Amino acid sequence: MAFVDTRSLANGETIEADICIIGAGPAGIAIATAFEGDSTRIALLESGDIGYDEETQALAAGEVVGIPYPDLDVVRLRMLGGSTNHWGGNIRPMDALDFEVRDWIPNSGWPFGLEELRPYYKRAATFCGVPNEGFEIESQRSAVGADPWVFEDDAITTQVFQTVGGEARALGLYHEEALEQAANITTYLFANVVDIVTDALSNQVRELTVKTLNDKTLKARAKYYVLAAGGIENPRILLLANKTRPAGLGNENDLVGRYFMEHLTSPDFALLFPSDPQLDFRFYKDFEADWGETWGMLTFSEETQRQGGLVNARFQAATITNEFNKNIDNPGMQSLATLVRSGSSGRVPDELERHLANVIADIDDVAESGYYRFFHHPNYPLISIDLVVISEQIPNPESRVYLGEDKDRFGQNRCVLDWRLTDFDSDNLTRISDQIQRQFGRSGLGRVRIQLPEGGYARINPHPHYHHMGTTRMDNDPKRGVVDANCRLHEASNLYVAGSSVFPTVGNVNPTLTIIALAYRLADHLKGLDS
């Protein structure tokens, strides 16, 4: 129908719909637009405006304890499209093993496998304006005219990621017209949900309490409700729904807000010395496609993960360091120079690196290559590639979001983020390091030098990705999960949760594509209920 400024509605007015969605981020918009052209009336309640609104954004503030993390009103956005407005746009489906119960990872396992999500991933790619086949190796191979690296026994494999193009990256703006033109979808801007009201005697949500910054209070009523406000706000809203359930809605088993997970990244963690300085890594560099960018990433095969008891991790070939005699005039050197200029970090290699590079080139038998025959001398080029590791975090119930003492503009408790890692995460980094070194070495592709801060793995300061996951985890057992396999709250028959807060484990890939795929799956489930 259109966009409605909720501030302009009458105090006490009731918004009526068949499905009421809280939050117009990627999940909320995907669910809403899945009903486009349907007779189902959708009310999409968005806290913010189409653009950035400072007063609304201030509602996102909270406290950070535990591992240092940027301010909570910085790491997420309250506006149409949600946090995709500062999104890097990197997407890829999760791996099949990510969904399985892995006996070496506590609390792992989704209620369904990759095959269940596969058709929804295709729709999610379309939603993001990228071709699904862009994730395939063959697609990247033909695009860049280069092959991925081959490791012994395929112990390390290559995945293809895509970056959503600039226009589509702010998903709210990208789908604004669709929202505006859909006859059955009304997007209510400046609509802040401050309570989910449940019947005391039943497990039904009766209505939502909505407030505006110009001090109006409204109600929203629907047959079904979807909470899609993000991995930090979802648990906050459930915990604040404590009028009839003091522990919060869905929190009978003290799970809401627990298992907060982020992707763990350590830049400057690993340095690859290719045995052959001419190692072709075009497959791993950004390729500018019509719709965005594509590039390859390295990851451990399922077999390597199983045998090594590893978490899922990926390695991005980030920057190149080199040192060479620029006076050498040769086509091969020219192309190498071009390659290096495009990604050189400017880091000055140390002496040990030079000696390592010299020796492994000999051992791995590239020293007789044309490159070496022509250019080998004391000042020959040294090439090294930064490998950035991005790994999943082990689900940890002590890593959590909970309500603090501070109140927001509406008198609602702000949230506290207490992000915690365990020794298990450090152990995993050790195992990951060991494996990446081992597999490069045994394949003769090069050697990996691990650069640890003083104090070792325990001192690595994880780089935040603004990926907020796991806080309303999915499990068919109410003692182990907040929502069931259909993302329905165990404690409420007509309330569903969408977004990365339902992820039981997080894999190594950025979460947005999976968020959207799950949203489409939930939309299909809701359509089935209606029919």
Next chain:
Amino acid sequence: MTVSPKPNRRTLLTALLALPALSGAETAAAAQNSNRLTGLFSNRNSAAILGQAYLQQRPEEADAQTLEALLLSPANLGVLDPQGISLDGAADQRRLKMALQELRRRDFDEGAVLQIGGCMLSVTELRLCALAALT
């Protein structure tokens, strides 16, 4: 695969590297022997520096004969000299390198590795480096 049941390491090393049989000029031959083994390093100085780092961790291996013996252990000979091959000329070095790559792969498979300056290297390649440091 044909491997001598009780190989004399020095003899096998000589055969492997297509060196003259040991004779009265044994000292000169031994020096040449080590040179051939470490000859695959195009930058011997770099190898020697890594080799010194290795020997700091394993000082018990800090003599050339011990290193040669370890490099030509029966387990290694199964890779280095699987068919009792007669090596000669430029092909020697090529085949030696291929065999050493197989040993490197085996080391990584079996965990026969060591960390030098944060880099995981195979024991075989480090022993070759150590030999370069000692000769």
